[in-house]
Amino acid sequence: MDHKQLRELEEKCTQGLPPACTTTCPVHVDAVSFLTEMRAGRFDGAMKVLRKTLPFPGITARICDHPCQTFCKRGEVGGAVSIAALEKACVLLSTAPPEQVSSKAKKDKRVAVAGGGLSGLTAAFDLAVKGYQVVLFESKDRLGGRIWDSPETILPRNVIEEETSVLGQLGVEFRFNTTAGEAVDLDALCGDFDAVYLGTGEYREDLFDLQTTPEGRLFIDPATFSTGREGVFAGGGLRCGQEYSPIGSQSDGRRAAISIDRYLQQASLLAYRENEGPYPTRLFTSTKGVEPLPAVVPANPAAGYTGEEAIKEAGRCLQCECMECVKACEYLAHYKGYPRKYLRDINHNLKMVMGVHTANKMINSCSLCGLCEVVCPNDLNMGEVCKNARGLMVEKGKMPPSPHDFPLRDMQFSNGEMFALARPEPGQESSRHLFFPGCQLSASSPEYVMEVYSYLREKLTGGVGLMLRCCGAPADWVGRKDLFLENRQEIVRLWTEMGKPNVILACSSCYQVFKTHLPEIETVLLWETMNRLGLPPVSAGRSGAGKVAVHDACTTRQEKHVHDSVRRILAQLGYEVEELEYSREKTECCGYGGLMSFANPELAHKVIDRRIGESETDYVAYCAICRDKFASRGKRTFHLLDLIYGGGNSQLAEKKDPGYSQRHENRARLKNRLLREIWGEKVEEAKGFGAIKLDIDDEMKAVMEERLILEEDIQKVIDYAENTGNKLYNQDTGHFMAYHRPVSVTYWVEYSPRGEGFAIHNAYSHRMQIAEEVKQ
Amino acid sequence: MNGPKDNVEKQDWQCCRCKIPMNQGKVKITYMGNDFTIELLKCPQCGLVLVPEELAVHKMLEVEQSLEDK
Numbered sequence: 001m002d003h004k005q006l007r008e009l010e011e012k013c014t015q016g017l018p019p020a021c022t023t024t025c026p027v028h029v030d031a032v033s034f035l036t037e038m039r040a041g042r043f044d045g046a047m048k049v050l051r052k053t054l055p056f057p058g059i060t061a062r063i064c065d066h067p068c069q070t071f072c073k074r075g076e077v078g079g080a081v082s083i084a085a086l087e088k089a090c091v092l093l094s095t096a097p098p099e100q101v102s103s104k105a106k107k108d109k110r111v112a113v114a115g116g117g118l119s120g121l122t123a124a125f126d127l128a129v130k131g132y133q134v135v136l137f138e139s140k141d142r143l144g145g146r147i148w149d150s151p152e153t154i155l156p157r158n159v160i161e162e163e164t165s166v167l168g169q170l171g172v173e174f175r176f177n178t179t180a181g182e183a184v185d186l187d188a189l190c191g192d193f194d195a196v197y198l199g200t201g202e203y204r205e206d207l208f209d210l211q212t213t214p215e216g217r218l219f220i221d222p223a224t225f226s227t228g229r230e231g232v233f234a235g236g237g238l239r240c241g242q243e244y245s246p247i248g249s250q251s252d253g254r255r256a257a258i259s260i261d262r263y264l265q266q267a268s269l270l271a272y273r274e275n276e277g278p279y280p281t282r283l284f285t286s287t288k289g290v291e292p293l294p295a296v297v298p299a300n301p302a303a304g305y306t307g308e309e310a311i312k313e314a315g316r317c318l319q320c321e322c323m324e325c326v327k328a329c330e331y332l333a334h335y336k337g338y339p340r341k342y343l344r345d346i347n348h349n350l351k352m353v354m355g356v357h358t359a360n361k362m363i364n365s366c367s368l369c370g371l372c373e374v375v376c377p378n379d380l381n382m383g384e385v386c387k388n389a390r391g392l393m394v395e396k397g398k399m400p401p402s403p404h405d406f407p408l409r410d411m412q413f414s415n416g417e418m419f420a421l422a423r424p425e426p427g428q429e430s431s432r433h434l435f436f437p438g439c440q441l442s443a444s445s446p447e448y449v450m451e452v453y454s455y456l457r458e459k460l461t462g463g464v465g466l467m468l469r470c471c472g473a474p475a476d477w478v479g480r481k482d483l484f485l486e487n488r489q490e491i492v493r494l495w496t497e498m499g500k501p502n503v504i505l506a507c508s509s510c511y512q513v514f515k516t517h518l519p520e521i522e523t524v525l526l527w528e529t530m531n532r533l534g535l536p537p538v539s540a541g542r543s544g545a546g547k548v549a550v551h552d553a554c555t556t557r558q559e560k561h562v563h564d565s566v567r568r569i570l571a572q573l574g575y576e577v578e579e580l581e582y583s584r585e586k587t588e589c590c591g592y593g594g595l596m597s598f599a600n601p602e603l604a605h606k607v608i609d610r611r612i613g614e615s616e617t618d619y620v621a622y623c624a625i626c627r628d629k630f631a632s633r634g635k636r637t638f639h640l641l642d643l644i645y646g647g648g649n650s651q652l653a654e655k656k657d658p659g660y661s662q663r664h665e666n667r668a669r670l671k672n673r674l675l676r677e678i679w680g681e682k683v684e685e686a687k688g689f690g691a692i693k694l695d696i697d698d699e700m701k702a703v704m705e706e707r708l709i710l711e712e713d714i715q716k717v718i719d720y721a722e723n724t725g726n727k728l729y730n731q732d733t734g735h736f737m738a739y740h741r742p743v744s745v746t747y748w749v750e751y752s753p754r755g756e757g758f759a760i761h762n763a764y765s766h767r768m769q770i771a772e773e774v775k776q
Numbered sequence: 777m778n779g780p781k782d783n784v785e786k787q788d789w790q791c792c793r794c795k796i797p798m799n800q801g802k803v804k805i806t807y808m809g810n811d812f813t814i815e816l817l818k819c820p821q822c823g824l825v826l827v828p829e830e831l832a833v834h835k836m837l838e839v840e841q842s843l844e845d846k
Contacts, residue, residue: 402840727824728789764829774822775822
């Protein structure tokens with residue numbers, strides 16, 4: 001993923017692009033800003049918006065042919081916003097005096113504009129503002145051309161005079177009653193002026209000897225408005241013939257003026273002009289769920305909208321935006337922007353060498369769940385971007401060490417001697433099947449690992465081996481390719497030794513890792529196996545068990561067969577299934593994915609709270625971490641195995657998250673129990689620091705959990721302090737205080753002896769290192 | 777990055793091994809190649825120090841995170 005690819009990805013996000021009303025307006029009036037001002041009753045502000053793009057707003061607002069309204073998204077829900085009528089109301093309601101228009105420094109180039117209709121007037125205006133000396137030739141004795149065909153009731157004549165008077169202020173000279181081509185021929189114009197704009201409405205071959213189209217019309221290049229003769233440009237009625245459009249004519253005059261400016265500056269006429277004139281917007285806007293609202297009809301149609309009516313009608317504007325992913329994702333909403341902006345921030349973060357990498361936390365906070373890709377009209381996956389960015393940060397040595405240190409040590413624990421195990425079934429040489437329960441189910445509900453392993457051995461023949469370890473998901477999520485590949489290699493080695501069995505997984509994250517990174521291994525999720533083999537007898541006989549809302553694991557987002565298996569199991573168990581709005585391929589993360597909860601705990605809480613607030617019904621999850629995360633924030637949530645093996649015990653939905661220390665303990669105990677009960681081995685009791693008994697109250701446990709301090713960290717500190725004597729003593733309290741740095745974190749423990757062990761009064765840590773050694 | 781005089785510091789801690797009270801002293805701490813010298817309670821004899829909780833969980837954490845984002 002390089003900078004060019006990031007810029008290409010930016011293009012996938014259409015948020016921030018102009019909406020249809022603006023892009024289909026030939027001069028790109030910022031209709032949304034205009035309507036924002038109108039709905040707030042700020043008519044002068046609305047007028048200011050119009051003036052930004054319209055040189056003669058008083059005229060245009062009264063006679064605009066408003067192509068914008070045809071494409072207004074409100075048209076799908078109640079009828080297009082009456083933008084044209086609101087513009088007219090704006091010019092009547094605004095009391096702002098005309099703005100003073102000034103031109104840039106005068107240039108020595110002269111431009112002739114032939115024709116005083118809207119295209120010629122606009123070209124003259126724009127060129128005069130740029131500082132060119134403009135002379136306007138008009139065959140009649142007045143400016144405006146075809147706009148005089150509008151009834152006076154619609155376009156009062158004084159408005160034409162007032163609005164066009166700005167040209168005089170800009171120094172435009174007028175030659176009235178002078179027909180270009182007649183009184184002064186084209187050769188003379190080309191001789192006297194550096195460039196010529198023809199806006200004469202109708203093409204007369206007798207007046208101009210220029211290249212024509214096969215239909216006999218003047219040839220005008222559609223992109224540059226140049227004619228066949230160098231330095232001569234044309235537009236307006238000459239281009240569109242009878243299909244007159246007042247706003248289209250102004251666009252022609254403006255675009256021709258851009259060409260004339262570039263021509264006189266000897267710049268490219270063609271570069272960067274793709275988005276001139278009307279074009280379809282790429283901005284996606286959903287009208288799903290928008291309440292239909294019909295257009296406000298003015299009480300007096302002839303007079304148009306009153307102020308009150310205008311405010312109400314402008315209030316129907318949907319303020320078009322995409323934000324599909326931001327609406328669906330708490331993480332994307334948290335940073336107050338949208339992917340196009342985030343991609344720029346990430347690109348900048350990756351590019352910069354010196355300075356503060358302000359996007360680090362944002363990059364590390366994404367759950368990588370992929371919901372954004374599902375809801376994005378252009379399939380942009382910010383999770384992939386964040387994951388790749390993490391990999392690059394690690395490669396460059398720019399990954400902050402603290403957010404991922406703890407979960408990576410947790411992975412190390414799971415792959416160490418306290419938990420890791422790989423054995424064929426007792427009495428079997430090799431294994432046709434292998435149960436891989438994963439480190440989190442083993443940590444949350446070790447008893448179910450025992451149950452499921454018994455069930456599988458009973459149901460399957462050919463040997464069911466067991467492998468306890470981490471699949472490597474944490475390393476994969478945080479861009480630690482080195483650790484991930486090392487673990488992958490070890491899994492493949494052990495699996496090969498066991499006779500390349502097919503692997504039955506109980507964790508959705510493991511499933512995703514195996515499927516993506518270990519394609520040589522045949523894998524299946526436990527739920528599919530249980531469906532195929534039949535549920536264990538213990539689960540039978542509970543019809544009308546109640547209703548549960550299924551939380552699908554985000555790592556099985558695209559696995560419809562898994563979603564179906566889970567629902568079939570629930571049906572067999574007698575449960576009615578409630579489908580959450582965000583379920584199956586549109587499911588949400590539980591706040592753990594991508595290690596979000598370590599990089600940004602506050603955000604993870606918001607993610608969990610949003611998810612658990614989606615239904616009052618008890619949830620059922622089939623990923624141990626999802627269940628524990630929801631339960632930790634007070635949501636009654638079952639694990640699917642609670643419903644299979646729990647004997648209908650409703651209290652299981654309230655079981656607390658065991659906490660990090662207990663998770664380690666549960667894994668270690670599970671291994672020992674399996675070794676004792678399945679393989680009949682004698683297991684030695686813990687020695688060394690692991691044997692130190694701790695007395696920690698619930699309040700202290702919560703502090704340790706928040707600070708990511710494990711009981712084993714505390715044991716290590718006390719072991720060190722008691723063995724070296726390096727500790728402080730407080731006579732008043734009788735407490736000891738000691739610190740120790742096993743690897744990369746210094747842990748502080750305030751403790752006192754109690755019974756056979758120690759009571760823990762406080763624990764905290766820091767990553768900074770005390771450089772001075774204690775003298776022995 | 778001097779730590780606030782919080783409750784822990786006011787308490788009468790003494791070094792267990794040297795059996796003497798702690799004094800304020802300069803202590804060098806490092807993180808990601810950056811060195812700082814701060815005033816901490818320190819055993820004048822063996823150099824055992826005390827980083828108060830308040831300093832560890834607030835100011836030190838803040839400095840650690842800003843250094844990590846450099």
